[in-house]
Amino acid sequence: MDFKQIQELIKMVNKSNIGEVSIEQKDFKVTIKQKEEQITQVVQAAAPAQMYQAPAAQTASNAVSGGSTPEKPAADTPAGNLITIKSPMIGTFYRKSSPDKPNFAEVGDDVTVGKVVCIIEAMKLFNEIESEVNGKIVKVLVEDASPVEYDQPLFLVEP
Numbered sequence: 001m002d003f004k005q006i007q008e009l010i011k012m013v014n015k016s017n018i019g020e021v022s023i024e025q026k027d028f029k030v031t032i033k034q035k036e037e038q039i040t041q042v043v044q045a046a047a048p049a050q051m052y053q054a055p056a057a058q059t060a061s062n063a064v065s066g067g068s069t070p071e072k073p074a075a076d077t078p079a080g081n082l083i084t085i086k087s088p089m090i091g092t093f094y095r096k097s098s099p100d101k102p103n104f105a106e107v108g109d110d111v112t113v114g115k116v117v118c119i120i121e122a123m124k125l126f127n128e129i130e131s132e133v134n135g136k137i138v139k140v141l142v143e144d145a146s147p148v149e150y151d152q153p154l155f156l157v158e159p
C-alpha cells in the first residue's frame with residue numbers, strides 16, 4: 001500500500017460513519033480512527049528499506065504529536081447550568097441491564113457520583129457507566145439499544 005492509497009483511505013473514512021479501520025500487510029500496519037471532526041492515524045513500518053517508510057514515519061509522528069491532547073472527563077459543562085454525561089467508549093447504549101429490569105436512570109431521577117446510569121456494550125462486554133456528578137437527570141439524549149460514539153452526550157444533568 002503506497003502513501004496515495006493511505007490518503008484515499010483517510011478521505012473515505014472521513015466521509016463515512018466508520019469509527020476505525022485497521023489494515024495489516026506483511027511489513028506494515030495502518031490504523032485510522034475517527035473522532036468527531038478529526039482523524040487520528042497510526043502507521044507502523046516494519047521494513048527498514050521500504051520505499052514508502054519515510055512518508056509513513058512522518059505520518060506516524062504527526063499522529064503522535066497531534067493526538068497528545070489529554071482526555072476529557074465523562075462529564076463536561078455545556079452552555080447554561082446543565083452538565084453532560086458523555087460516553088467514555090464506542091458501543092451500544094442500553095438503559096437497563098436486561099429487558100425485564102427497570103431503567104437505571106429516568107428523567108427526574110436524582111443521581112450521585114458512582115451511581116450506574118446506563119450500560120454500554122463493546123465487543124460482547126457490558127460496561128456499567130457511572131455518573132461522575134451529583135444532580136437530577138433532565139434529559140436522556142440517546143435511545144435504548146442504539147450505537148454511540150466516544151464522547152457522545154448521553155444525559156443532561158442539572159446539578
